[in-house]
Every structure is written in structure tokens, then in C-alpha cells.
Amino acid sequence: MIFTVFKKELRDTLRDRRTVMMMIVIPTLVFPMIMSVFMSVSESFQKKAAEKKVKIGLVSNQVGSLEADLLKVPESLGKKEFIPFTDTVSLIRAIRMDSIQVGIYIPNNAEQLKSAMQPISVTVFHDGTDLGMKERADAYVTYVQENWKKQRYAELKIDEAKITPFILEHSNVASSKEMIGKLAGGFLPYLFIAFGFMGCMFPAIDLFTGEKERATIETLLTTPVPRWKILFGKMGVVVLSGLLAATFNLLGIYLSIEVLNLVKDPVLLQAIKDILSPTFIIMLYALLIPLITFFAGIMIPIAVRAKSFKEAQSIISPLNLLIILPAMVGFFPGVELNEVTALIPVVNIVLATKELIAGTLEWHLVAMAFGVMVLLAVIAVLFSYRKFENENNVIS
Amino acid sequence: MIQISHLSKSFTLNRQQKKELGTNQNSVLAVDDISFECLPGRVHALLGPNGAGKTTTLRMLSTIFKPTKGSIVIDNIDAVKNPQEARKHIGFLTGSAGLYARLTPNELISYFGELYGVSKNDIEMRKKKLYDLLDMHDFQNKRIGKLSTGMKQKVSICRTMIHDPQVVIFDEPTSGLDVITAENIIQLIRDCKNQGKTVIFSSHIMGEVDLLCDDITIIHKGKVLFNDTMEAFRAQQQAPNLTAEFIRIVHDQKTETR
Structure with a gap:
């Protein structure tokens, strides 16, 4: 029955233009757009600077x-x-x-x-x-x-x-992959997390508050399907939507380098190709699944309680900031995954992904980060279940 | 068959609800110790003014709400203790309920059939029968959002009947519908009765009640004011017509309460 609910909700969600935009179109286009804007601006800036006659x-x-x-x-x-x-x-x-x-x-x-x-x-x-x-x-x-x-x-x-007493020379022992990972690697997890969150948002509101608003939940609750199965079926779609948004983001990166040839620098190109290995992708999903389940577990109780789409959106949208700010920690070059940062939700996943990109992962820290997120995801799911079981929340 | 015994339902009020209702009470009693019985092959009217507790009662019968006190037995199944089993026997059609606009009637009806545990073959068989009956073949694969109100109501009927329930609850099923669509519903109720199903019918339209119902329960402020057969209702009638009689009963109760 969970799969029956899941199948129907997925079909319904994929027919919603707004969700498809947030889940597929924007995540796919964002990286190629950023890269093409960045590349053209930087190229034209360099060209202009070289051509400019300085007075x-x-x-x-x-x-x-x-x-x-x-x-x-x-x-x-x-x-x-x-x-x-x-x-x-x-x-x-x-x-x-x-x-x-x-x-x-x-x-x-x-x-x-x-x-x-x-x-x-x-x-x-x-x-x-x-x-x-x-x-x-x-x-x-x-x-x-x-x-x-x-x-x-x-x-x-x-x-x-x-x-000349000595000639000073520098030799960088870090690989280009490490350099990109440590210095710019925070950008990728930021995108995955931001889009993972946004990918969850509309389905969560649509499948819970939307059902209440359109008065379809009442007919669903009269079927002999236990509420937890309905919840899990719907939650599965919310989590999948978040994961799909992150996946399409990854696809956008792939398209940027393999199809659109937006990355011209051969060192950077090779480093990005190294990063997009099957091991990286598997590890990334292992980190994103509990994180996005946690996101879904936070959004669903809000969506269940909210009386209208507008109300749910007005509560969940500011929450976006709370998620995005810790995700930005990855932008700072000095911040690394350690025994303390591994315990901070969102920050731990950003830093673990950053280490993963750099190839400098410490397994015990990743296990800690993963464990913390799984625990939080379980708590969030149980909280969602409690809210969904409450008849006063579900029926308006 | 439905047996309702000493059924009560109270709702806890949050701060905002207290403000909206202008009360300091922590809870509100929506249904207060009601008992009645609905028999197979008969249509039972559940009447009451707005806020009387009709919808709450019907939601308890359809197991969406859990009663605070009392018992509900549906086809010999204790619906309070075993709501999932009871739901298999119930079809619930409400005028206020929506449909999934992005699905087609075919997809929606198959989905509900699956949720009710009906086998794929039986779903197809029942769908065909219902489509024939309701003349739905032309729009079975169009998105529900693009259908007219009448077509949507037919889809709702189909969804309610796909698992061939023995107990059918109609909560203001004709409200806001045109005469032709309303007539489809009336015909469906008659069919259910003729098939020996137990039917509960809640409506504000006394003409429909007069036409369809065999038994009647009037509730007001959560309490039962009248519960008997339609014949008994007509026999004790003091006002010139059913609507006036209904108003009189409710009004008398209001005066007594004061």
C-alpha cells in the first residue's frame, strides 16, 4: 500500500508544473548558467583589461x-x-x-x-x-x-x-582535486543542499497542505490504509523530489563539462571529471538521503498543521534561510570536518561532501556525520507521524 | 447495518480557536451522547442545522475521527476498535470533498480501488459497469481538473462505489449541483437502497429527504432531537410541511434550552 500511495503521489507531483520547475528544470540549468555567466564575464574582463589603454x-x-x-x-x-x-x-x-x-x-x-x-x-x-x-x-x-x-x-x-643568497621556489604538494575540493568544494554541497531543500518544499506542501485545502485528504482517510502507510508513501515522494533536484543539479554539472564544454581550463576540467566518479556519487547519495529525509521530516509537520498553501509556504520559506546559512560554512576555506563539526546538522554534510570532493575523507568523521543525520531523520519522521496521526491537524 | 450507541465527540481548543469562538473553555462538545441505528435496505436521513454535529457524526462513522465516548458498529465490526476493517465496508461521498485534479478519472478510480484492496480484474470490471451506468466513457482519460462539476460528481460517485461498499454515507452530496447532476445522485441512492445497502443521507434539502428516506434522525447542538421512521415523523407533524416541521422541532429545542 505504501508503494501504491507513493506511485500515485509521484505521478501527481510530476504533473505539477511548479514542482517540475523546482525539481528538474532549475536544478539542471543552474550550474551551466552559473558556469557560462562566470566564464563569459571572466573572459571578457580579462580581454577588456588586456586591451584597455591605461592613461x-x-x-x-x-x-x-x-x-x-x-x-x-x-x-x-x-x-x-x-x-x-x-x-x-x-x-x-x-x-x-x-x-x-x-x-x-x-x-x-x-x-x-x-x-x-x-x-x-x-x-x-x-x-x-x-x-x-x-x-x-x-x-x-x-x-x-x-x-x-x-x-x-x-x-x-x-x-x-x-x-643573491637564495632563490625561493614553491612547490604545491596538493593535487588539483584537493585544491578545488578545499578551496571551492563548498560550493557544490551548497547547491545540492539548497536544491535538495527546495526540491522537497513544494511536494511537501502540495501533498499535505494541498490535500487539506483541496479537501481530498478526507476521502483518502476513509480508505482502509493505515495512516502511517499513507504518510510513508507521501514522504517517499517528498524525499525523492529532494534527491531528484540534487540529481538534476549533478546532471547540470555533467552537461556543463561534457556537452556544453563550459570549463576550458584543462586542470580544472580533469579535477571536475575526477570528482564526478561513481564512488563520489554513491557517497554523496549516502550523505544526502538522511539529510533530505530530515528536511522532509521538518517540512511535513508544518505542512500537516498549516491550513493553507500560503500559510505553509510562509513558514517553510524562512526555514530555507536556517538551512542555507549553515550550508554556506563550506565556503570558508579553513573550516574542516572534525569531531565537533561532524555533530552539527547540515554543516556536517557540507563539510563531509567538501572532504569527499578533495579526496581527504576521514571515515570515522563521515560515519559520525552520517549517524547524526540518520538519528535526526528518524526523530523528524517520528515527529511527522505524530502530527499526521492527529485528526485535528489532518482535517481542517 | 450501523449501530451507534452513546456517541460523543469533543475537540480540544487551541488559543486561536478559543479566540475565534469567543470562549474560555478548553474543549467543545460537538456530539453529545447520541444513539441511533441504520438498517440495510433503508435510507436514513441525518438532519440538523449548521453546526449541529452532523459532519462530525459522519466523520466518526467513516472513522476519520475517533469518538471520545461511545461505540459504532458497522456490519458487526467495531469501528472504534477496528477502524481499518470497518472502512472496507464503507463508501463515503461528500459534496465538499475534492478530487485529484491532475489525475484522470481512470487513474483516480483505479487508485482508490487498489487502496480498498480490490483486485485489478475486479477494478476493471467494476469500472466498466460504473462507466456504463454513469455514462463516463467519453471523459475517463481526461484530466479531472478539466471536467465540469457534473462530470466530477460522477467521478466521485465512481470512487465511492468502486469497492461495492455495504454502507454508503452521503454528506450533502447534492449541494451546489445542477438539477441533472443532483438527479444522478438521487438515482444512485435509490439503487443502493434497492441493492440492500445501508444508506445514511445528510442534506439541507427537505424535498430530497421526503423523497428518499425511510428513517430520520434530527440532531441539534450535538444531541438527538428526533429519531424514528419518516412515517412517524410525518404522523407527529404539526407544521404544514417537512421544512417547517424541521424548523419547529429545532426552534422548540432552542426555546427549551433558554
Whole structure:
């Protein structure tokens, strides 16, 4: 009988356009949309930044060698145009008005200092909100400085290697999979959890409050099916809807990389392919099933008690925030799954998924997180059962 | 057969309900110690003004509500102790109940047949018989949401009768229906009676009661005011017609209560 109720409710749910949008269409499209927007914005930003001719104000009372060398900086470091200024006050005003993007101040005694082989204090004026401009000016000044250094070593007959005590090199021992998992891996569980929750929401309200509102529950309760079987049949559809939303989210990721070719970076592409392995998917579902059952167990008592769709929605929607906020913990790079975070619902699943993506899973912590969620899911189901058994809640 | 003995039902009130009802009481007694019997092959009218306790009584009979006190026996089954078994014998048709708009009549009726434990073959057989009877073949595969009120009512009848119940409860089944659709229901009630089923009929339309019913129970404020055969009701009648007589009985009770 549970399966009979489940089958009917699933058919009914899949014919509801609103639920299908939240369960299939949006979860499938969200990742490709985010990726295509992110990729096109980042590509166009990089392209624009490279093509942009930076107007650089130059405050200098003479045309010395530094000014001349700055003019000779190659175009490969970005297009530029130098505009002379007489003082820093008008230079700052011009930056603020965006008629120039950065300014370089060269002191009057620059030539003397150069001749005396003394350092020249060069000031770069920039607007901190105009991203990338300071770096462009720094790159030009650094280019000239490196050339001058070489000239000085030659004049002083110094072997550069002899005055360089060591060369610092960095070697990253983390795999690209780990890097993505630890630094950006919080984003995926966030999506799965957010859509898992939203996928449950409309079916939960429709199958419980909706039945009350449409007065169909009365006829269902006159059938010789025990209420717990009706509840389990309906709950099965609510949980499945949440899981389907997460599944379509996963499908969206797959489509982004395999069909739409939205990920161009080969390292990132390989890392995402490694992540989407059968082991990852099985583990992900093992973590999501108790979590989504827990969500269903929270929503159903509310939906059972609510008198109208609107009332149920007004209570469950804010609950969304309570779920989403802990899910955002995964965005912070330092937060990891440990004996404490494994006990915090939602946070534990986000962090466990993040570790799973990074491939740095500690099994005892995952078991703890899984155990906590199973326990909470059982409590939530029992609570739903109590509410559904109460005739005052079910019949309006 | 239905035997109702000393049946009571009280509801606990929450803060909001107390406010709405303007009372400080923690509970409200909707049905107060009522007893009556409905016999097979007879149509039993259950009448009362709004808020009299009719719907609560019918919901207890159909085992949706559990009585606070008293007993209900349906076809020799204790419906309070064994509600699931009792439900197999009951068909419940209410004018206020909705249907699943996204299903087709075929899907809905098969679903309820399965819930009542009817075998697939029997469901198909009964469906065909009912579709013939109610002329439902043309719209059996259309979504219920797109059907007219009359068509929906036919679907409701079909859903109620798919398991061939021995006890059929009709709660204001003709309210809001046009004359032709209402006539279908009246005909169904007559058919049930002729087949020897026990029928309870609750309505505000005294003309229908006069036409169909063999026995009558009038309840008001949860108590039974009158319980006898229609003949006995007509015999003691003081007012010129049944509606006036019904009003008189309820009014007399109100005066007595004051």
C-alpha cells in the first residue's frame, strides 16, 4: 500500500508544473548558467583589461631617463598612454574624475640619485576601487627597475648570482582535486543542499497542505490504509523530489563539462571529471538521503498543521534561510570536518561532501556525520507521524 | 447495518480557536451522547442545522475521527476498535470533498480501488459497469481538473462505489449541483437502497429527504432531537410541511434550552 500511495503521489507531483520547475528544470540549468555567466564575464574582463589603454599621469619636472624608459615599456605589458602633469593635486583630481587611471610621481632629483646610484622614491597614485590599475603601473615601474638593476650590476661589475643568497621556489604538494575540493568544494554541497531543500518544499506542501485545502485528504482517510502507510508513501515522494533536484543539479554539472564544454581550463576540467566518479556519487547519495529525509521530516509537520498553501509556504520559506546559512560554512576555506563539526546538522554534510570532493575523507568523521543525520531523520519522521496521526491537524 | 450507541465527540481548543469562538473553555462538545441505528435496505436521513454535529457524526462513522465516548458498529465490526476493517465496508461521498485534479478519472478510480484492496480484474470490471451506468466513457482519460462539476460528481460517485461498499454515507452530496447532476445522485441512492445497502443521507434539502428516506434522525447542538421512521415523523407533524416541521422541532429545542 505504501508503494501504491507513493506511485500515485509521484505521478501527481510530476504533473505539477511548479514542482517540475523546482525539481528538474532549475536544478539542471543552474550550474551551466552559473558556469557560462562566470566564464563569459571572466573572459571578457580579462580581454577588456588586456586591451584597455591605461592613461597614466606622470608628474615630473624634467624628461629624464626614468621617464624615457617608462615610455619604452613594451606593449606586451598592456597598452598605455602617458599624460604629463605638473603637480600631484591635479593628478589626484584627474584620477578621481577617471580621466586618467593611475599616476606616477618622479621626484625632481631623480637623475642625480640615479647618477649617485641611490634609490629613487617613486610614488604610484591609484584608485583602489579601480581593480587591476595599480598592478599595471607596478608592472611598468618594476620592468624599468629590473633593467636598471642589471645596468648597475654591470657598471659595478657585480655578479648578480653572488649577491643573491637564495632563490625561493614553491612547490604545491596538493593535487588539483584537493585544491578545488578545499578551496571551492563548498560550493557544490551548497547547491545540492539548497536544491535538495527546495526540491522537497513544494511536494511537501502540495501533498499535505494541498490535500487539506483541496479537501481530498478526507476521502483518502476513509480508505482502509493505515495512516502511517499513507504518510510513508507521501514522504517517499517528498524525499525523492529532494534527491531528484540534487540529481538534476549533478546532471547540470555533467552537461556543463561534457556537452556544453563550459570549463576550458584543462586542470580544472580533469579535477571536475575526477570528482564526478561513481564512488563520489554513491557517497554523496549516502550523505544526502538522511539529510533530505530530515528536511522532509521538518517540512511535513508544518505542512500537516498549516491550513493553507500560503500559510505553509510562509513558514517553510524562512526555514530555507536556517538551512542555507549553515550550508554556506563550506565556503570558508579553513573550516574542516572534525569531531565537533561532524555533530552539527547540515554543516556536517557540507563539510563531509567538501572532504569527499578533495579526496581527504576521514571515515570515522563521515560515519559520525552520517549517524547524526540518520538519528535526526528518524526523530523528524517520528515527529511527522505524530502530527499526521492527529485528526485535528489532518482535517481542517 | 450501523449501530451507534452513546456517541460523543469533543475537540480540544487551541488559543486561536478559543479566540475565534469567543470562549474560555478548553474543549467543545460537538456530539453529545447520541444513539441511533441504520438498517440495510433503508435510507436514513441525518438532519440538523449548521453546526449541529452532523459532519462530525459522519466523520466518526467513516472513522476519520475517533469518538471520545461511545461505540459504532458497522456490519458487526467495531469501528472504534477496528477502524481499518470497518472502512472496507464503507463508501463515503461528500459534496465538499475534492478530487485529484491532475489525475484522470481512470487513474483516480483505479487508485482508490487498489487502496480498498480490490483486485485489478475486479477494478476493471467494476469500472466498466460504473462507466456504463454513469455514462463516463467519453471523459475517463481526461484530466479531472478539466471536467465540469457534473462530470466530477460522477467521478466521485465512481470512487465511492468502486469497492461495492455495504454502507454508503452521503454528506450533502447534492449541494451546489445542477438539477441533472443532483438527479444522478438521487438515482444512485435509490439503487443502493434497492441493492440492500445501508444508506445514511445528510442534506439541507427537505424535498430530497421526503423523497428518499425511510428513517430520520434530527440532531441539534450535538444531541438527538428526533429519531424514528419518516412515517412517524410525518404522523407527529404539526407544521404544514417537512421544512417547517424541521424548523419547529429545532426552534422548540432552542426555546427549551433558554
